[in-house]
Amino acid sequence: MKKRRSIADAAPAIAAAVIFFLTDMVLPPAIAGIVENTFVVSQVNMTHLCKETLVTVVNGQLPGPVINVTEGDSVVVHVVNKSPYNMTIHWHGVKQRLNCWADGVPMITQYPILPNQNFTYRFDVSGQEGTLWWHAHIPCLRATVHGAIVIRPRHGPSMYPFTKPHREIPIIIGEWWEVNLEELDMDLRYFVNDHFFSASTINGKLGDLYNCSGVVEDGYVLDVEPGRTYLLRVINAALYSEYYFKIAGHKFTVVAAGANYVEPYTTDVIAIAPGETIDALVVTNAPPGSYYMVALPSQPPKPDFQSPVLVARGTVKYADNHSPRNGTVALSSYRGQGGRGSPAGDVPVAPEMPDNHDASTSFYFHGNLRSLQHPLRLPAVPAQVDERIFITLGLGSVCRRGKSCKRGEGNEEEFMLVATMNNVSFELPAAMTPLLEAQYYHGSSVETLHELPDRPPRVYNFTDPALIPYGPKAAQLEMTSSKTMVARRFRYGTTVELVFQGTALMQAESNPMHLHGHDMYVLAQGFGNYEAERDVAKYNLVDPPMVNTVLVPRLGWVAVRFIADNPGVWFMHCHFEFHLSMGMAAVFIVEDGPTVDTSLPPPPVDFPTCGHADNPTPDECYLKTKKSESPRVNVF
Template identity: 70%
Template structure:
């Protein structure tokens, strides 16, 4: 099948998808055991102790069918506290399984176990799981694939010959726990050593002249392949290309999109993209290249690395091992074809890639709510707080601590011994110390002025900020519209904003400063893309809308690790509804504790929880 015929085939599959009557298969319970431990791995002539699941990097792929229940037994044999976040899984009425330390649960301590149990309903496509503790998600991550309950034949695109997770990541020749401690101390001098595709560094990196192994995808001429692309990196948005081939993008963040043909995929940390590739090039070898982008000067420049794997046609009869393949091709003169990549500072390609995504219109697509109950205008940027007292010298001064902010407030965990979710659920003391996330920043200015990026007098007056446990409460069912505005204060980056427990309609995006008088007219309320991670463009804005219909305590944060560590986050609290079906369930009986109630056996804690739940529901409904 030629690539030019793929969109036609996709259109035909969409028609079938919209009109087919299917018989649903029975749901199952999918169980996994995740043993978190440390092991030595050697790359770039250096042995590094890394924390992994089941001695794999990336970790095991969790494959489920829509409607299944999942039980993942986490056995923590590492020296680190651990939680696992199921990125993009909505966790309906089950915020307890969301896996954010001290927000939804106490961490799993070393030599302790915990089982995450949750249902996967109303979702199909590619998500992923990762640690939500410090920087450990760089090595603790894996794919989470949700297949249609009625089989691959019901995909709204041609049935692929194979489905392949492509996990883009980074290799750190450093102690990641130390990297996290450094960031907490405002030390930002730690960088990754390489980029990876499915854990392999590729032949652009070598040890004493011997090329590192690269990922190799073997294909058969004429076959269709579904690449499930995941960006698990801590710091970089990537461009992905395969020489001589095009992608047909069919889904993003486990939501189907109108098929979109392109030769490049832009994917930021936290995002997933599903794309079809037809093996219709002349038989041979073709590089699969991932290249990170970053904001141009005057933004801070950091070491970021391109890596590459290979797409190899089976008819070429070449070795499967990536390194051997490259050496063989050099000896024979059969050169591997490389794609022309965007420039490292080309951020507009990402802007247009995301702007070209629209939702596939089908019977299960939820319409965009037209009535808006709450509106937030949220600026994203950096700032500083004084190390001692209220007054200090700003700019390049050791008297300040650099922080990341939302509406000029940097998030900090409250001084509580229980997670926020438990405090909210049981109405315990401590919730009164929380600060409401403001509707807008404290002052208006030219948010995207490039002169604010470097230290200097212009940014210093805007630099002072504060730290607080910022939350926003929403009544159940409220429609919330948020405009994220990137600012130039000490940085010009894009910001991939991830909301736990909900998907967002991405209504519009733009460059420069948001102007409601003209930009509301650009809103797509017919078929906007639906995402759990929204890329706010470099020195630009993105407008989103979501329905707060999942009760619980949910993180909203930037998925760049240094922004997360510096406080670019807030907590969204969604209240219970008026029925049992819209009320948060009680915590599981083996829920981890942080010292309180540690003298209670799990069954005693569970019984007390059930009694409390009955009383709480009766009081709230009376």
């Protein structure tokens, strides 16, 4: 449910002259609006693969409703929690400028919304255009509690820096789970890796590669007209997998990533990791017929764990009795698997997909992104770096229940595998005030923080394949530590350079790293071990892409910069759910600047600080928080 009302005094007139692709345009004043939505979180039964599954969704939909706004609008979302779970909603990629209170991370920025309670989020989307998304920030529930956020230019689609599309279509790639997602999270925390999703999905549909008692599942169908341009807003909402996405007989022109415009480039495949969004134009200039759109999950090769290759398949279907307007291609060009080679046949044409172990296609796809010169682009890449942090990403082990333990002494049950950043795994205390509230009222006196180190404790060949299977080499490196609230504190305006280094320690996954509240300049990436003396020369300081989620390639590295100019407490974490549940996370605290306009305002008047009637003030709550008084929640 949603409604929109304009506010005449909500925004000043936009400057009369806007430089837009070397063309001067005089634009009329724009009126910002308030876009209201009501999200009712509840459980419904859905049937796939001959099995009825109880699923937590928003407004009875999977995916959930699209939030459609224009740049500069204010957004109000009333969340009504009728599910049996604690709930928060994170607005993935929304910068929340001076509005960290609305970021939606339980026990980091707020108490969770308990069952049968309500909460209202308020934020704006100034200075952003493109595709973002929203999702639950409760363990594993984002698998079904998610939806798109579409931010259009204030002065309409004619202001797109590309061909005005005939239609715009969100394409959400996800997973269908037949297990209890709360139990899945608990198993992930203890590395019980015997659960896997049952199918991949496109816009909630499995497609005809799956069947139930001989009856194939429905697939998503995109009906198109010949000779038109369509804007696909592609989102990866999956818990486990990066995906390769293709449409047989068609090419994509990528125009944006993470709600930032990029220099258009043409490709026949999109590589998209969990948390990422890609905007791509598709021109329907193929012969009339039907064409499969395919989402293929990728994974590292052996000796890493091998999961089933579960492909989702939808269909692009041309309207009947029309011919292409913008050029045709011979039918013989479309011979492919799954069809008779003719688009006019009964079976849609299938694309040739990359190998599911192929990492180079993803590497080159992400490496081709370049930022587009545009009025909404942030300032040039900062040349001066104030802090540099080198972060290794991998697995490790800790002793359960605080005991000392040593491998090979018949006490394997005393060990627990964890995911780490610089050999430290993030852990949330069982009872506490949300960190943002504690930081706002008590600042540096907060005692539960453990600093994220500048570098790992040991230097070794981080990408040595011999470390993937557990053995003598891995045993020497696996012991790590689990710390409550691993964090890093930055002064306002600090320019931070992060180098994320993937490792082979007991796994060789890629890592989609998401930073809340900020965009990151992606300077360079590479395979193997990062070497500053060699790799700094590769940095793109002219037009690097800006993203909120950056993919660290398998057995490789990526270098990013961001400016810590948004005061608050911001989560940084891997968007693979198994890594997040196991602790691959940290908190970045950005301190207030010198003025009111550079300082975090107090919480909104209706914000549930403390959340307990017997602790009415933040000071009392901070001093009196007890386990019996705090909701039992997980941060992830």
